[in-house]
Amino acid sequence: MESKIVVPATGEKISVDAAGKLVVPNNPIIPFIEGDGIGVDVTPAMLKVVDAAVEKAYKGEKKISWMEIYTGEKSTKIYGDDVWLPAETMDAMREYHVGIKGPLTTPVGGGIRSLNVALRQELDLYVCLRPVRYYEGTPSPVKQPELTDMVIFRENAEDIYAGIEWKADSAEAKKVIDFLQNEMGVKKIRFPENCGIGIKPMSEAGTKRLVRAALEYVIDNDRDSLTLVHKGNIMKFTEGAFKDWGYQLAREEFGAELIDGGPWCQFKNPKTGKNIIVKDVIADAFLQQILLRPAEYDVIATMNLNGDYISDALAAQVGGIGIAPGANIGDGIALFEATHGTAPKYAGQDKVNPGSLILSAEMMLRYMGWFEAADLIVKGMEGAIRNKTVTYDFERLMEGATLRKCSEFADDMISQM
Numbered sequence: 001m002e003s004k005i006v007v008p009a010t011g012e013k014i015s016v017d018a019a020g021k022l023v024v025p026n027n028p029i030i031p032f033i034e035g036d037g038i039g040v041d042v043t044p045a046m047l048k049v050v051d052a053a054v055e056k057a058y059k060g061e062k063k064i065s066w067m068e069i070y071t072g073e074k075s076t077k078i079y080g081d082d083v084w085l086p087a088e089t090m091d092a093m094r095e096y097h098v099g100i101k102g103p104l105t106t107p108v109g110g111g112i113r114s115l116n117v118a119l120r121q122e123l124d125l126y127v128c129l130r131p132v133r134y135y136e137g138t139p140s141p142v143k144q145p146e147l148t149d150m151v152i153f154r155e156n157a158e159d160i161y162a163g164i165e166w167k168a169d170s171a172e173a174k175k176v177i178d179f180l181q182n183e184m185g186v187k188k189i190r191f192p193e194n195c196g197i198g199i200k201p202m203s204e205a206g207t208k209r210l211v212r213a214a215l216e217y218v219i220d221n222d223r224d225s226l227t228l229v230h231k232g233n234i235m236k237f238t239e240g241a242f243k244d245w246g247y248q249l250a251r252e253e254f255g256a257e258l259i260d261g262g263p264w265c266q267f268k269n270p271k272t273g274k275n276i277i278v279k280d281v282i283a284d285a286f287l288q289q290i291l292l293r294p295a296e297y298d299v300i301a302t303m304n305l306n307g308d309y310i311s312d313a314l315a316a317q318v319g320g321i322g323i324a325p326g327a328n329i330g331d332g333i334a335l336f337e338a339t340h341g342t343a344p345k346y347a348g349q350d351k352v353n354p355g356s357l358i359l360s361a362e363m364m365l366r367y368m369g370w371f372e373a374a375d376l377i378v379k380g381m382e383g384a385i386r387n388k389t390v391t392y393d394f395e396r397l398m399e400g401a402t403l404r405k406c407s408e409f410a411d412d413m414i415s416q417m
């Protein structure tokens with residue numbers, strides 16, 4: 001198939017050295033996917049804010065050359081009707097190592113499977129990293145939103161989110177049910193007729209690489225604790241195993257010692273000497289405690305589906321998914337993306353909050369080691385919110401605020417840098 005990607009005339013590829021460290025030139029080429037729905041609104045706003053922050057921080061010494069790559073509805077227009085995720089998009093991500101994407105639509109029930117999940121799985125971006133912090137002045141449904149300061153490590157490659165499932169009455173579903181009943185002695189399928197069925201894979205290797213990344217983050221960022229969030233009392237050999245493997249890793253690789261006979265354990269941060277607690281909590285209890293006692297939770301490691309629910313819930317607690325950023329990270333490769341979806345009812349209206357994608361780009365700049373530009377984006381966000389010049393999602397909850405369009409909010413951020 002003929003290439004549709006236009007490689008910028010200037011710029012170089014980011015590379016990864018023998019030690020696995022990212023090597024970032026001063027003029028990196030960075031692929032981006034515009035995204036469906038509100039992607040047409042938030043992606044241009046993000047590009048503009050990032051360019052302004054980089055220019056202000058480095059005065060022309062550093063500059064990003066953006067390269068558009070395609071997935072989702074735009075891809076079907078460019079490559080042809082059924083091409084949702086072209087091979088050259090995947091190749092570009094592997095070749096250029098760092099990219100950013102807008103949201104992509106997944107139909108409920110029938111239709112295509114999630115392209116977001118496909119990107120994560122095929123590129124083995126096994127960490128979904130979603131920090132949740134409060135920006136002073138943001139409208140929030142809780143009394144002390146500033147107490148919520150958590151970083152979610154969501155396992156991105158396993159669990160039922162992977163979509164290994166078969167439709168009720170299909171030959172495949174019948175075959176799986178028949179196997180379970182007749183070869184595995186399963187008697188607990190309540191209505192085996194006309195029954196859809198899904199699989200929940202959870203492995204030691206998948207769990208440990210996620211928990212290892214989370215504990216390394218705790219150490220590098222001098223955080224207090226890691227909490228394993230699971231529903232292991234019910235799903236013993238998947239979510240329960242996640243908890244057990246997580247603790248095992250903390251003991252065997254990080255030297256954690258049991259507290260009062262366990263299973264909670266602790267170890268000293270090798271860089272700062274601070275005590276780090278490793279604990280666990282059952283997911284339903286966690287969801288009520290993050291509202292009642294958020295200060296007790298810091299870095300979180302959890303499975304794919306729990307992580308999906310938890311990231312939207314925590315985002316709401318500090319002002320909503322309009323400003324909740326995220327990253328999908330593998331070994332030497334990362335694709336940054338907003339936590340929210342395509343919000344189709346707002347598409348193309350220049351209305352929604354671009355903050356989530358802009359703060360995802362802020363994470364990207366930090367990942368590249370461009371801290372000065374990242375700091376300017378945070379400063380811009382803090383300033384725009386402090387001035388109460390905000391998009392509809394904040395404006396409707398803030399007293400005395402000025403309503404700004406998506407593009408105007410980006411300009412406000414730039415003027416506050």
Ligand SMILES: NC(=O)C1=CN([C@@H]2O[C@H](COP(=O)(O)OP(=O)(O)OC[C@H]3O[C@@H](n4cnc5c(N)ncnc54)[C@H](OP(=O)(O)O)[C@@H]3O)[C@@H](O)[C@H]2O)C=CC1
Pocket residue numbers: 038042102103104105106107116321322337338339340341342343344352353354355356393
């Ligand atoms: N990673 C991804 O690409 C993701 C993709 N999706 C996909 O997106 C599609 C739509 O999903 P849906 O469940 O409606 O979830 P969305 O996150 O798209 O939207 C839900 C609601 O969240 C609010 N919202 C979302 N984005 C913004 C924003 N930038 N600024 C302000 N408010 C915002 C709006 O609330 P209000 O109505 O109150 O104004 C919106 O109606 C689905 O196809 C889904 O699969 C979903 C999540 C992630």
Ligand SMILES: O=C(O)CCC(=O)C(=O)O
Pocket residue numbers: 104105106114115116117308339
């Ligand atoms: O892929 C999708 O459509 C939804 C993804 C999602 O909700 C998420 O990653 O948070």
Ligand SMILES: [Mg+2]
Pocket residue numbers: 308309312339
């Ligand atoms: Mg989600």
